[in-house]
Amino acid sequence: MEANIHSLYQKVSKGNLVISHEGAIDSDLISTFLAKVEDSLLQDGENAKRVRKIYNILVEALQNLYHHQEIPPKAFLDSMQIPGLGQYVFFVMTKENSGNYRVTCGNFVLKSKVKVLRDRMEQLNSLSQEELKELYKIILNNDEFSEKGGGGLGFIDMARKSGNKFGYEFINFDDKFNFFIFEVLVS
């Protein structure tokens, strides 16, 4: 099973790669990625409006991973052969021939939290732009911050900004974890 996640990462890392990473993620790494992607988009001649949209989605995707890193079993971490690795997520951004950008994230999710997350994905994929806007405002205006420090708005914001439906999959890992693959397209 361990090998599957790494090969999955390799599989989504194919194509015209803008950035890719597997392992732990921290604040400095997020800053580095964001600066690198912004530079590379501008160098590619993307217009400012599109760069802003992609940048915004990237911030949310990366910070989602940052706030929701779980510690997977030691055997899995050891199999990665990355010295000192304590957590694991992956993150891939590719540019497709159509000119669209695809952002794919992978992280471990506790089985107890899968249903809530799956329901959230289904819900967001079913809503229109107008409904997403209303939901965003309702959640913005409640006073709650989640235990991980997120505001519960990240996915809604990505749905609004991308204008596309999310791709997602929950892969059975062991008794405790599923591996969650999340994909957002910026067209």
Add this chain to the structure above:
Amino acid sequence: MDSINIEGTPKTPTISFDAKSGNIEIKGRSIPENSIEFYKPLVDWLDKFSDVAQGTVNVNIQLEYFNTSSSKCILDVFKKLENIQNKNKAEVVINWYYEEDDEDMLEAGEDYQSILKIPFKMVEIAD
């Protein structure tokens, strides 16, 4: 009452809160992982400022990017400003700046406007 002046970083905005002139400015990028840590002192400052504010409180928000974690904190800032307005001692005006082709930023300002009961002025920045 002391002012707050904070230099911007790639992830946090430039802050200039001046009690004397009543000018309040947030400018740049607001994308920290932990936004509560950054905004808490600002929200606390506004709490104290609400006791002394008078005349016109001129608020300039000129953000290039902000993450969803900041969006809640920015709403907290606005709610404190709404309190000041409600005390009837000062008039609060919020100027929300956006680049001319940045519809997402304009829409973000309109989202706040629809939640709050303080006057918003949408200000387009021409290139």
